[in-house]
Amino acid sequence: MYIVTSQQMRELDRRTTQEIGIPSMALMENAGKAIAEEIIRLCRGRESLLREEMAAEGCGAGVGRTGWVRGDEDLALERPEREHWLILAGKGNNGGDGLVAARYLREAGMGVTIVYALPPEQLHGDAALQRDAAAALGIPMLVHGRDAVDYTVCTGIVDALLGTGAHGAPRGAYADMIAAANASGNIIVSADIPSGVNADTGEVSQPCIAARLTVCLAFLKRGVTQYPGAEAAGEVVVRSIGIPSELCGQQEGMAFLLTESTLRGPLHVDTARRRAADGHKGTYGHVLVAAGSPRMSGAGLLCSRAALRAGSGLVTWALPASLLPHMAGAAPEIMLAPAADGDWDEASAQSVLGLAESRSALALGPGLGRFDGDGAWLRSIWEGAACPLVVDADALNMLADCGDFTSWQERKAETVLTPHPGEMARLTGLSTQEIQRDRISTAVAYAVKHQVTLVLKGARTVIAAPDGFAYVNITGNAGMATGGSGDVLTGIIAGLLAQGLTGPQAAAYGVYLHGIAGERAAARRGNLPSLIAGDLIEAL
Ligand SMILES: NC(=O)C1=CN([C@@H]2O[C@H](COP(=O)(O)OP(=O)(O)OC[C@H]3O[C@@H](n4cnc5c(N)ncnc54)[C@H](O)[C@@H]3O)[C@@H](O)[C@H]2O)[C@H](O)CC1
Numbered sequence: 001m002y003i004v005t006s007q008q009m010r011e012l013d014r015r016t017t018q019e020i021g022i023p024s025m026a027l028m029e030n031a032g033k034a035i036a037e038e039i040i041r042l043c044r045g046r047e048s049l050l051r052e053e054m055a056a057e058g059c060g061a062g063v064g065r066t067g068w069v070r071g072d073e074d075l076a077l078e079r080p081e082r083e084h085w086l087i088l089a090g091k092g093n094n095g096g097d098g099l100v101a102a103r104y105l106r107e108a109g110m111g112v113t114i115v116y117a118l119p120p121e122q123l124h125g126d127a128a129l130q131r132d133a134a135a136a137l138g139i140p141m142l143v144h145g146r147d148a149v150d151y152t153v154c155t156g157i158v159d160a161l162l163g164t165g166a167h168g169a170p171r172g173a174y175a176d177m178i179a180a181a182n183a184s185g186n187i188i189v190s191a192d193i194p195s196g197v198n199a200d201t202g203e204v205s206q207p208c209i210a211a212r213l214t215v216c217l218a219f220l221k222r223g224v225t226q227y228p229g230a231e232a233a234g235e236v237v238v239r240s241i242g243i244p245s246e247l248c249g250q251q252e253g254m255a256f257l258l259t260e261s262t263l264r265g266p267l268h269v270d271t272a273r274r275r276a277a278d279g280h281k282g283t284y285g286h287v288l289v290a291a292g293s294p295r296m297s298g299a300g301l302l303c304s305r306a307a308l309r310a311g312s313g314l315v316t317w318a319l320p321a322s323l324l325p326h327m328a329g330a331a332p333e334i335m336l337a338p339a340a341d342g343d344w345d346e347a348s349a350q351s352v353l354g355l356a357e358s359r360s361a362l363a364l365g366p367g368l369g370r371f372d373g374d375g376a377w378l379r380s381i382w383e384g385a386a387c388p389l390v391v392d393a394d395a396l397n398m399l400a401d402c403g404d405f406t407s408w409q410e411r412k413a414e415t416v417l418t419p420h421p422g423e424m425a426r427l428t429g430l431s432t433q434e435i436q437r438d439r440i441s442t443a444v445a446y447a448v449k450h451q452v453t454l455v456l457k458g459a460r461t462v463i464a465a466p467d468g469f470a471y472v473n474i475t476g477n478a479g480m481a482t483g484g485s486g487d488v489l490t491g492i493i494a495g496l497l498a499q500g501l502t503g504p505q506a507a508a509y510g511v512y513l514h515g516i517a518g519e520r521a522a523a524r525r526g527n528l529p530s531l532i533a534g535d536l537i538e539a540l
């Protein structure tokens, strides 16, 4: 599923109307009809109406009937009491969508009243034509500021105030209407995006519509895939309106929702791959994990176990010799290799590189701690490791302290960085707030500049590939915000790299699986707060 920015949306619209020749009015008509259909579905709980009703009642009239005829007017049969919807219409095309929706809701037997944010004569283009059609049908209309509007007396409210053409915080009448709609306590269905949400970043202004449902038109907008915009949007449904999706494929820097079809399609991950009967443990890669320190030994263990659970044939954990006796037997399936005499030091880089020889992936960082000369240590491994590399936790902080590493010897193998927002702030010199303000663009910019795969963790993790494509994950839950969860993810990604996946594939599939493991673990435990990182490994 594509995720677009408002600029990309405008370009897609231009190409559709000017190059392909589909009239913009047709797009708006489709948009408004889709919004109305989703409202009817929300209000009446199902799509097909008569067939289920008749069949369920088993009434004689249906027996032997050779066919069913039903039309939109049947929608009106459903509900004796009259639903009534307020359509809040801005003066742009988002408003136009709302005016179309008003006609279709009316056709379905619902009462509708249009509330214009500004005097309707200010509308222009397609929106003005829709205004005239609504008026010709005698649909009741009010104007904010001129007429008294009671937002509480209705079944629900359609937010067709601001869409992808919004700039800055809602102003004037728009702000007042958003506040009144929210205060009404009635359900709100937003056209395209909740008014007040930045369509590209997911930032929310005050006030901002709190929608029960957002009907994204044509394609998913970035702003409803990242918090807090995702929160404001409520349930999101994407409805085609006639813009050919192949046009998206011709756009630069597209983003995708990370679903099974995205994994199998754009990412070419064979999620259904079965193991060959004659496979052996060497067939499925050998991960080296360089992690852990006396204070944080568990991180290395979690990372190593996760790599095994992700399907790596073998895992060796390189750890300080001082830890070895304590970890022996902690996980019998994991081979232990002393990589440092006492604790990590600069000299141990060579022993890590020695161990990394002929390994299929190297996971670096969980629980490593910091030590004198660790920047040089990291650089040696970054430049010397010929296998794919996952850099996490303290190794990321070492990288950040090295500053600009574009002068380092270019790595030939895949490199995946897995920062949380705080680590990303250190890597980029931005504040955490700046990182969170536009997660997708920030991740993509870094991945393209440094030619790495970047996993910006957090709710709705963003995976940014060196080619500028981005993938937004929606699996997982808040129970996964627990110590060690990141170590598990690093192990999963390393385990997938070891089995031959590319950096973007391993990162995206790893994040996706990590989230699903979190969902399964939560289901097993019956709640979120008690989840711990080990549960994720067992749920893999
Ligand atoms: N092909 C398409 O792109 C389609 C788009 N559709 C719908 O159209 C909107 C985008 O419409 P647009 O006219 O560009 O802008 P908006 O309707 O979102 O609103 C702009 C409107 O509001 C004023 N305005 C802008 N910012 C603010 C603000 N902060 N406060 C107050 N007022 C503001 C501005 O002056 C404009 O007049 C898209 O979202 C879809 O809903 C259709 O779906 C058809 C295809």
Ligand SMILES: [K+]
Pocket: 094, 159, 160, 161, 162, 163, 190, 191, 192, 193, 194, 195
């Ligand atoms: K809207």
